[in-house]
Amino acid sequence: MRRIAFVSTAVAVCLTAALAFSVTAARRPASPLADLPSGKVQLMSAGALAFGPEGILFVGDSVGGAVVAIDTGDRKAASAAKINIQGIDEKIAALVGVTPDQILINDVKVNPISKNVYLSVSRGRGPEAMPLILRVDAAGKITTLPLDNAKHSSVSLVDAPKSNPSARQDPRMQTITNMNYVNGNVIVAGLSNEEWSSALRSIPFPFKEAAKGATLQIWHSSHGRFETESPVRTFVPYTISGQPYILAAYTCTPLVKIPVSQLQPGAQVKGVEIADLGAGNQPLDMVPYKKDGHNYILIANTARGVMKLKADNLESYPAIDSPTKTDVAGVPYDTMTNLQNVQHLTQLDDSDALIITGKTAQPAAPAGPINLQTIALP
Amino acid sequence: MKRKFACFAVTLFLGVTVSAQVVSIQFDAGTFKVAGWKPPAAAPSKGWGSVFSVYAGAGDIPPLAGAYNVERDTLIFRPSYPIAPGVRYRAVFRPPWGGAAVEKTFDGPHQDKTPSARVEHIYPSADVLPSNQLRLYIYFSAPMSRGESARYLHVLDETGKDLQGAQAVFLPGEELWDPNYQRLTMTFDPGRIKRGLTSNEKIGPPIAEGKRYALVIDRDWPDAHGASLIEGFRKSFRGGPAVRNPPDPREWRVTSPKAGTLNAVVVDFPTAMNYPLLQRMIQVSGAQGSLTGTTVIDRQETQWRFTPHDSWKTGDYRLVVDTAIEDLAGNHIGQPFDIDTFEHVTEHITTKTISLPFSTR
Numbered sequence: 001m002r003r004i005a006f007v008s009t010a011v012a013v014c015l016t017a018a019l020a021f022s023v024t025a026a027r028r029p030a031s032p033l034a035d036l037p038s039g040k041v042q043l044m045s046a047g048a049l050a051f052g053p054e055g056i057l058f059v060g061d062s063v064g065g066a067v068v069a070i071d072t073g074d075r076k077a078a079s080a081a082k083i084n085i086q087g088i089d090e091k092i093a094a095l096v097g098v099t100p101d102q103i104l105i106n107d108v109k110v111n112p113i114s115k116n117v118y119l120s121v122s123r124g125r126g127p128e129a130m131p132l133i134l135r136v137d138a139a140g141k142i143t144t145l146p147l148d149n150a151k152h153s154s155v156s157l158v159d160a161p162k163s164n165p166s167a168r169q170d171p172r173m174q175t176i177t178n179m180n181y182v183n184g185n186v187i188v189a190g191l192s193n194e195e196w197s198s199a200l201r202s203i204p205f206p207f208k209e210a211a212k213g214a215t216l217q218i219w220h221s222s223h224g225r226f227e228t229e230s231p232v233r234t235f236v237p238y239t240i241s242g243q244p245y246i247l248a249a250y251t252c253t254p255l256v257k258i259p260v261s262q263l264q265p266g267a268q269v270k271g272v273e274i275a276d277l278g279a280g281n282q283p284l285d286m287v288p289y290k291k292d293g294h295n296y297i298l299i300a301n302t303a304r305g306v307m308k309l310k311a312d313n314l315e316s317y318p319a320i321d322s323p324t325k326t327d328v329a330g331v332p333y334d335t336m337t338n339l340q341n342v343q344h345l346t347q348l349d350d351s352d353a354l355i356i357t358g359k360t361a362q363p364a365a366p367a368g369p370i371n372l373q374t375i376a377l378p
Numbered sequence: 379m380k381r382k383f384a385c386f387a388v389t390l391f392l393g394v395t396v397s398a399q400v401v402s403i404q405f406d407a408g409t410f411k412v413a414g415w416k417p418p419a420a421a422p423s424k425g426w427g428s429v430f431s432v433y434a435g436a437g438d439i440p441p442l443a444g445a446y447n448v449e450r451d452t453l454i455f456r457p458s459y460p461i462a463p464g465v466r467y468r469a470v471f472r473p474p475w476g477g478a479a480v481e482k483t484f485d486g487p488h489q490d491k492t493p494s495a496r497v498e499h500i501y502p503s504a505d506v507l508p509s510n511q512l513r514l515y516i517y518f519s520a521p522m523s524r525g526e527s528a529r530y531l532h533v534l535d536e537t538g539k540d541l542q543g544a545q546a547v548f549l550p551g552e553e554l555w556d557p558n559y560q561r562l563t564m565t566f567d568p569g570r571i572k573r574g575l576t577s578n579e580k581i582g583p584p585i586a587e588g589k590r591y592a593l594v595i596d597r598d599w600p601d602a603h604g605a606s607l608i609e610g611f612r613k614s615f616r617g618g619p620a621v622r623n624p625p626d627p628r629e630w631r632v633t634s635p636k637a638g639t640l641n642a643v644v645v646d647f648p649t650a651m652n653y654p655l656l657q658r659m660i661q662v663s664g665a666q667g668s669l670t671g672t673t674v675i676d677r678q679e680t681q682w683r684f685t686p687h688d689s690w691k692t693g694d695y696r697l698v699v700d701t702a703i704e705d706l707a708g709n710h711i712g713q714p715f716d717i718d719t720f721e722h723v724t725e726h727i728t729t730k731t732i733s734l735p736f737s738t739r
Contacts, residue, residue: 044557063557087437094439098462104525123459125523126602127559130459144443144458171556171654193554193563194654196512196708196715226573226716251549252568279569279581280544282551302551303543 032056035206036071036151043068043147046120046131049109050179050186052205057111057118057145058186059133060176061154067179067186069205070133071151072111072118080115080349081138082374089358089370091142092134096123104129105370108344108356117354117372118145136372155207157188174198178234178285181205191231191251198231200248202263218248218258218269227270228252236286236297241315249283249299255331257314272319275330278304285345287353289377298353298377299333300345306355308378309333336378343370353377403469405484408461410469412453421446422474430455433468442467463489464604495520495601497611500593501653502706504678506618509583510571512708512715514548514564515654516595521559521602530599531564536590547584559602561654571707572716585617621649624709627699627734637692637738642674642683645697645734650679652704659700662686663733665693679706690738697734 033054044064052058055074058067085091093100104122111118117136122129133145157174171193178189186205191198200218219227235248237260244260248271256271263269277283282302288311289296295311310332320330344356352374359368401414410432422428426446430453434442444457461467465486472479499517516531528550533541541547547566554563566584585591597610629648635641643662653675662669662684671686701711708715711732 090435090437091439094433094435094441095443096459097434097442097457097465097467098459099464100435102462124602125525125600126521127557128521128602142440171558171561172658173554173557175554191554193556193561194652195702195704195710197702197710228568228572228716229713230568251552251565252572280546280550280567281569282549284551302549 032069032206033071033151036069036153038149038151041068041070041147041150041152042154043131045122045129046133047106048176048179048188049107049118049120050181051109051111051118052181052186055111055113056205057109057133058179058181058205059120060107060179060188060190061131062173062175062190065157065174066154067157067176067188067203067207068152068154069186069207070145070147072135072145073151074111074114074116074135077113078115078138080110080352080374082352083117083136083138083140083354083372084374085136085140085142085372087369088136088142088356088372092119092121092132095134095142095144096130096132098123100369101125103370105344105356108346108354108372110346110348110354115349153207155203157190157201178232180235180237182237187235187246189232189235189248191233196231197229200232200235200263218256218271233283234286236288238288238297238311238314247286247288247297247314249277249286251282253277253279253281253283254320255283255299255309273330274314274317274320275309275333276320277301277307277333284343287345287347287377289347289350289353291351291377296377298336298345300342300355304335306336306339306342306345307333308336339375341368348374351377401471401473401480403471403480403482405467405469405482408457410455410457410467410484412471413451415473416451417448417453418474419448426453426455428472429453429474430469430471432457433470434462434465436468461486463487489604491603491605493597493601493605493608495522495605496608497595500611500613502650502679503653504650505613505615507585507615508619508621508707509585509587509617510620510622510707510715511566511585512568512571512704512706513566513652514593516562516564518560518562518601522555522562523600523602523604524553524555524559526599527553527562527564530596532594532596534592534594538592544581568708583617583620585615587617587619589617591615591617621705621707621709622714624714625649625651625703625705625711627711627732630734632697632734632736634736634738635690637690640685640689642685643695643697643736645682646677647680647682650706651682652706653679655700655703656682659703660684661698662695663698664691664695668698669695692738694735694737697736698731699734700731702730 043061045061046059047062048060050058055072057070057072060067089103090100093103102124106120108119119134121132121134123132135143135145173193174190176188176190180187186203188201219229231251232248233251235246238245238247246258248256254273255275256273258269258271281304284300287298297309297311299307317331341357341359342355343358346354348354355373355375358370404411412430431441432455442457444455447454463486467484470479470481496519498519501515533547535541549565549567552565570578570581570584572578593613595611597607599607631646633644635643656675669686671684674683704710
């Protein structure tokens with residue numbers, strides 16, 4: 001007899017239950033580490049990162065079409081140190097023996113237990129690029145996470161096409177843009193290099209061979225009249241009026257709230273747009289936090305800098321249902337003009353965040369050095 | 379005698395003579411070795427790195443990651459990662475008995491920067507693109523470096539001005555490659571395409587109807603080995619009317635081949651379709667299941683042809699079309715890119731494929 005583990009009292013658990021349709025949840029072992037066999041971690045690329053329980057790091061492998069869970073063994077609790085590393089790309093390049101232009105930092109996350117910083121990195125810019133996972137400790141020392149014999153497991157996101165069983169040669173690729181571990185499930189957002197629409201996946205962890213997770217087709221009403229199926233670029237679980245939601249920032253700029261209760265397998269879900277973050281822009285990362293009794297969400301963007309969204313009483317904002325006269329609309333925010341060229345943003349602890357900054361190469365101007373920096377949450 | 383003297387002089391230059399021993403650093407088959415001394419059997423208390431380190435670069439950098447071992451009175455350092463072209467390695471031996479450090483530099487393998495890659499195709503291939511064009515595909519002849527499009531890919535307006543910032547037509551920071559890094563997918567800013575969105579209302583679509591543009595790819599775009607392209611590339615195009623109606627298979631013209639031949643079954647579309655999706659989203663099925671054959675996409679993506687490996691038999695076949703197939707504007711079967719809820723969008727097809735029957739006689 002299988003059953004869905006619904007516990008409605010705790011928000012987080014409620015979120016899990018609604019997302020997880022996961023009929024495997026009932027007999028989950030006490031520690032997910034027990035299910036992780038040792039061996040060589042087969043990563044074809046290392047992109048989006050997320051931390052799960054007990055120092056387990058989820059790595060999005062877009063080229064391999066998989067999510068890999070790796071036991072970092074990094075479980076010694078510590079408080080966060082203010083890490084600042086100028087030219088982290090140069091240091092990583094020296095560590096792994098390439099020129100700095102051959103280092104691409106794909107994502108950064110902090111182990112919530114040890115507060116050590118983890119980076120997913122490409123050593124090289126072409127198809128032969130080597131995926132690396134790096135750890136930065138409180139003293140700023142950078143080491144590579146050994147992948148030759150680590151406890152790990154993985155789940156495939158794609159079936160190799162029958163006509164072409166070699167997924168490596170398949171030009172269709174699902175790029176994993178963002179992941180979050182939400183109490184028993186890895187929620188994966190991505191987009192494809194071919195079709196427009198892209199689903200949000202909910203994958204129960206520990207991974208089961210037969211359970212690749214449920215896909216959800218999410219629509220958002222872009223200003224009421226027109227509706228669009230669109231890829232989610234970054235998202236966070238968030239509680240509004242005591243109810244669990246997902247706050248998703250889309251490729252096409254809107255910030256949308258999606259009630260978790262509507263996320264059912266195969267469902268076509270309609271989200272409500274509560275903020276328009278402006279034109280010609282991609283949201284990159286979101287960090288929700290509390291400060292001085294108020295709720296905020298810090299949002300890093302490609303073209304519009306870092307925004308501090310005032311996230312109190314999100315339920316009070318009506319759906320944006322008509323084109324706005326101003327460039328932005330909905331939930332108000334301030335742009336943090338002191339934070340420039342932010343490529344990645346992640347939470348360090350309750351009061352601090354980490355950013356990776358660096359100038360993107362432009363015509364006639366080389367890229368600047370990449371820096372890892374601790375900032376106080378504004 | 380002269381040769382012996384010369385060898386001695388070189389040794390003095392490169393090494394340190396201690397107790398009649400000469401320390402030398404060698405680079406051989408991807409490993410760095412310190413010979414000419416008697417290393418202890420066990421690593422020093424601060425690790426072998428306190429005695430011998432290799433640096434790939436200059437400045438305040440950590441030493442190269444790798445492992446040490448001792449073989450026949452030689453300390454050997456094996457880097458964890460392959461030796462890379464274009465890198466200068468500085469090996470430093472700090473004698474445990476004190477005294478000056480011994481340094482030697484080595485260069486990684488020669489970096490061949492002879493251009494060998496070029497732009498082969500750009501899709502859509504037409505020179506008129508709808509103002510709500512969603513994606514652009516650039517095919518290179520060899521693997522490329524990623525993360526470079528912002529620098530080397532430009533869209534110019536009819537005055538030759540590079541469209542950047544709020545006027546940029548592509549989404550910033552969105553480079554999607556195939557696994558071989560030979561096909562780049564760029565997305566036009568959907569916020570400017572979707573009707574009703576602020577960007578669409580204020581700035582307008584990325585491609586304005588009637589206006590002329592040029593897509594320019596610089597020769598300097600590095601391939602996967604760091605070499606530039608053989609030549610740059612330029613595609614001129616004009617903005618056409620938006621395509622709002624989703625593809626309707628009832629409007630497709632299917633031309634059946636004759637039985638007993640290897641002629642193609644041909645599908646003509648009233649408007650151009652998405653090239654990569656055309657390649658994989660139409661299958662041909664017969665009584666024995668899916669057919670194998672060759673697909674050709676022609677006439678600026680308005681024609682799809684399939685030639686089977688084996689001759690057609692007399693009988694019934696069908697084209698199995700994935701409803702996710704898209705036109706140039708991202709509309710797919712039964713579903714426009716942006717659904718106008720004030721219009722009647724009734725044709726919601728819930729199955730993932732549809733069948734188009736045809737017969738061979």
